[in-house]
Amino acid sequence: MVTVLTILLGLNVVLAITVLTGYFVAQEFAYMAVDRSRLAARADDGDAAAARALAVTRRTSFMLSGAQLGITVTGLLVGYVAEPLIGAGMGDLLGSVGLSTAVGLAIGAVVAILFSTVVQMVFGELFPKNLAIARPEPVARRLAFSTTVYLRLFGWLIWLFDQASNQLLRVLRIEPVHDVEHSANPRDLAHILAESRQTGELPADLSVLLDRILDFPTRTAEHAMIPRPRVDTVRVDEPVDAVLARMGAGHTRYPVVGDSIDDLRGVVHLRDLLADDADGTVEAYARTAVVVPSSLPLPELLTRLVDAGDELALVVDEYGGFAGMVTIEDMAEELVGELADEFDPATDISVRPSDEGWLIAGDLHIDEVERVLDHRLPAGDYETLAGLVIAEFGGLPVVGDTVTLDLQPDGAVTMQVRDVEKHVPASVFVALVNGDEHG
Numbered sequence: 001m002v003t004v005l006t007i008l009l010g011l012n013v014v015l016a017i018t019v020l021t022g023y024f025v026a027q028e029f030a031y032m033a034v035d036r037s038r039l040a041a042r043a044d045d046g047d048a049a050a051a052r053a054l055a056v057t058r059r060t061s062f063m064l065s066g067a068q069l070g071i072t073v074t075g076l077l078v079g080y081v082a083e084p085l086i087g088a089g090m091g092d093l094l095g096s097v098g099l100s101t102a103v104g105l106a107i108g109a110v111v112a113i114l115f116s117t118v119v120q121m122v123f124g125e126l127f128p129k130n131l132a133i134a135r136p137e138p139v140a141r142r143l144a145f146s147t148t149v150y151l152r153l154f155g156w157l158i159w160l161f162d163q164a165s166n167q168l169l170r171v172l173r174i175e176p177v178h179d180v181e182h183s184a185n186p187r188d189l190a191h192i193l194a195e196s197r198q199t200g201e202l203p204a205d206l207s208v209l210l211d212r213i214l215d216f217p218t219r220t221a222e223h224a225m226i227p228r229p230r231v232d233t234v235r236v237d238e239p240v241d242a243v244l245a246r247m248g249a250g251h252t253r254y255p256v257v258g259d260s261i262d263d264l265r266g267v268v269h270l271r272d273l274l275a276d277d278a279d280g281t282v283e284a285y286a287r288t289a290v291v292v293p294s295s296l297p298l299p300e301l302l303t304r305l306v307d308a309g310d311e312l313a314l315v316v317d318e319y320g321g322f323a324g325m326v327t328i329e330d331m332a333e334e335l336v337g338e339l340a341d342e343f344d345p346a347t348d349i350s351v352r353p354s355d356e357g358w359l360i361a362g363d364l365h366i367d368e369v370e371r372v373l374d375h376r377l378p379a380g381d382y383e384t385l386a387g388l389v390i391a392e393f394g395g396l397p398v399v400g401d402t403v404t405l406d407l408q409p410d411g412a413v414t415m416q417v418r419d420v421e422k423h424v425p426a427s428v429f430v431a432l433v434n435g436d437e438h439g
Contacts, residue, residue, distance in 0.1 A: 013081050014116055017074050021124035024070035027147055029132035030139040031057050032064075038137060052144035056151070061176070065162045066151050075120065082116040186214050208371055212335050215367060221301050222294035223365065223383060224334050225315045225324035229422065230363075233257045236265045236283045243282050244273055253312055255325060256286040262321045264289060264314055289314045294323045298331055337368075357431030362386030362424060373432065375407050386425040389415050396423050404433075 036057055042050035056063050132139045151158065166176040193210055196202040202210075234243050234254045243254070252270040257263050266286030272278070273285055290313040292301055305313055305328065317323040333339050338350055351372055352359040358372055363384050370377055380391050390396060392403040392415075402416040412433045419427040 010081060010112075011115075014078055014119060015123075017077050017081070018119050018124040021071055021074040021078075021120060022128035023143070023146075024067045024074065025125055026128035026132045026139055027143050028064060028067035028071070029129050030136045030143060031060070031147075033133050033136035034140040035137065039140070042141075047141075049141040049144050052148055053140040056140075056144060056147055059151075062151065062155075062158060062162060063147070065165075066147075066154065066158045069154070069158055069161060070150075074124075078116050078120055082112040186217075190214055209336065211371065212337075216334055217297065217299055219298045219334055220294060221292050221296045221298065221313070221315045221326050222323065224298060224301075224330045225294070225326040226330065227324045227363075228261065228322050231255065231322075231325045233261065234268060234282055236286065237281050239281055240273055240278050240285070243268065244270075247273070255289065255314055255322075256282055257322070264291065264316075264322055267310075267312055267314070291316060292326075293318070298334060301326065302328075302331055357429055359418065359427055359429050360385055362389070362419075362421075362426045362428055369430070373413060373430065375411075375413065375432070377413075378405060385415070385428055385430075389417065389425050389428055397425060407432075410434075 031053070034053065034057065036054065039050045039054040039057065043054050169176050190211070193202065193207055193214070197204065197207040232246075232250060232254060234246070234256055236256050236258050246254070247270050254268050256265040256268050258265050265283070267289045268282045268286050272287070273282070278285065287310075290304055290308050290310050292304060292313050292315055294315050294317050296304075301313060305311065311328045313326050315323045315326055329339055350361045350364045350368070360369060360372065363386060365384055366377055366382070366388060369385050369388075377388060378392075380388065382388055382391055389403055392405060393401060397403075397417045397420075399417055399420055402414055404412055404414050406412050414431050414433060416429045417425045417427075418429050419425070
């Protein structure tokens, strides 16, 4: 009877210590996985538990040291009590049925180790870990008070072990870090967006918008500008009446050029030509233009336009030639996509989906094509789909010419030229090909 009670005592002691192990494991993973911004919001609303949990997360290294100390001590205690209580008890029971003492003790020790290992792994490690990862905020809030008390009571011991490990790191010329970085750089955010899009946690439209916002600071004037072949200009010696007639059927602002297209003289606005005494040539009404290099980042370009109180900038290349024109609307389209206005043709649609693929305008930027396909395309010295097709074709393609590009990790994409304007692809039919068809 005494032997059975000893075994039962050992089982209960192991289970009790395992509960403590699980407590420290849940503590470790909950405070590492919890969203600090949500805790801060709850704390601002008066949630005391959230405020305590937030305070713990501000000492991540110290908290982890305390959790590891608790896990180590409880793990040692399980081994300390399992063999003399469970193992020896099992040996006595087996000895009472005729087995030798040595064999009974050996079997009892194996049973004690197996039982302790299984209980510790399942209930002391895996279950609390998975619980803390699945529900980090509730677990962190519930453990906040006891964790704070524990860190205060055993802070001196945790500090000693923490300092010892820090000194060892310094010997290895590694500076200790006392908190875990919870911020994310643009690349991290891009990965988070991609994963959220693939799992369906973010709507497709919101995902594309956020992706464009992340790309915006790295884009340049060259990326957003209307290229020079598509920019309408007026000569400096054109009569005001003639320019007003063009504005009536076209745009309200035009770049003004001199003897050549690269001789930029300024910009003429409709409202300047509507004055009662406006006559002569546009030279007298041309405003000083905001001129920027093609490599200027869009945030800096936006700042310059705002400072100048203007909505249009002229872009020049590294040789001083007129490269194109960029407006506030063009920069807005970098964030929200194509914006239609009264001057855009009703049929001007950059992407036309079909069952087999997409008919895409040749001047659509590569990053927008990638968003349509949800695949990365080869990088190169080009900005648009037409540039990619020309580069891969190795020359100027004609209608019907097709290029095929391999995609990672599998599959391919075919691009067939459907229309050509000014020697370059004006529209391209793009279709994805799965790995089996491509092979």
